[in-house]
Amino acid sequence: MSAEGDCGNHQDDDRRKLYRYAAAVTVFIIIILMIILLIFLILRPSKPSFTLQDVKLYSFNISTTTTTTLTSNLQITISSRNPNYRIGIYYDKFDVYIAYRSQQITLPTMIPPTYQGHKDVTVWSPYLYGTEVPMAPYIAMSLAQDETAGMVLVNVKGTGRVRWKVGTFVSAGYRLNVNCPAYITFGNRNDGNGVVDPGVKYQFVEGCHVEV
Numbered sequence: 001m002s003a004e005g006d007c008g009n010h011q012d013d014d015r016r017k018l019y020r021y022a023a024a025v026t027v028f029i030i031i032i033l034m035i036i037l038l039i040f041l042i043l044r045p046s047k048p049s050f051t052l053q054d055v056k057l058y059s060f061n062i063s064t065t066t067t068t069t070l071t072s073n074l075q076i077t078i079s080s081r082n083p084n085y086r087i088g089i090y091y092d093k094f095d096v097y098i099a100y101r102s103q104q105i106t107l108p109t110m111i112p113p114t115y116q117g118h119k120d121v122t123v124w125s126p127y128l129y130g131t132e133v134p135m136a137p138y139i140a141m142s143l144a145q146d147e148t149a150g151m152v153l154v155n156v157k158g159t160g161r162v163r164w165k166v167g168t169f170v171s172a173g174y175r176l177n178v179n180c181p182a183y184i185t186f187g188n189r190n191d192g193n194g195v196v197d198p199g200v201k202y203q204f205v206e207g208c209h210v211e212v
Helices: 003-043 137-149
Strands: 049-064 068-081 088-100 109-111 114-116 121-124 127-134 151-166 174-185 200-207 209-211
Touching: 049 137, 049 151, 049 174, 068 088, 068 137, 068 151, 088 127, 109 127, 137 151, 174 200
Parallel strands: none
Antiparallel strands: 049 068, 049 200, 068 121, 068 127, 088 109, 088 114, 088 151, 151 174, 174 209
């Protein structure tokens, strides 16, 4: 047999060994991923539960010139509970804002990225601001009527992304949406001033609707 033939057979053997090695590594990785996925499905992670604890209102004023605008300044306290025994939650991004009749009336406030361990409770108290936010005419009319009646329903909303942690495995990101209704009550608004008692704190302890 020639030297050239020996070299060709040796290269073929090396290729077969490389293919077998690559196939073995691929099968091993697939098995590991399937095991992790199976464990993840068995544990069935539950979405976090949110509670709006209180809202502290500093200003909530309608101004009418050429357009109707709303200026508001609030501080909220909202808590999140991880109901899972073996699964942690990463809050990679979470923004909170106030909406009235589906219109956003404050700028979003970003909550710092947070890791929440098993069965842990995390509490945030962000400030939410909206300065001369233009209001659609029909929404401005509804808001003025609600203020005159002495009660306004607003929604504390949160949007972001979460990941689940099982052991050393961390899942891909999932969209998180939180909606917490809150009734803000006012005194007599006929004097045309701002909130009667600025800085008043409204206690709620209301559960929020959560979608993941």
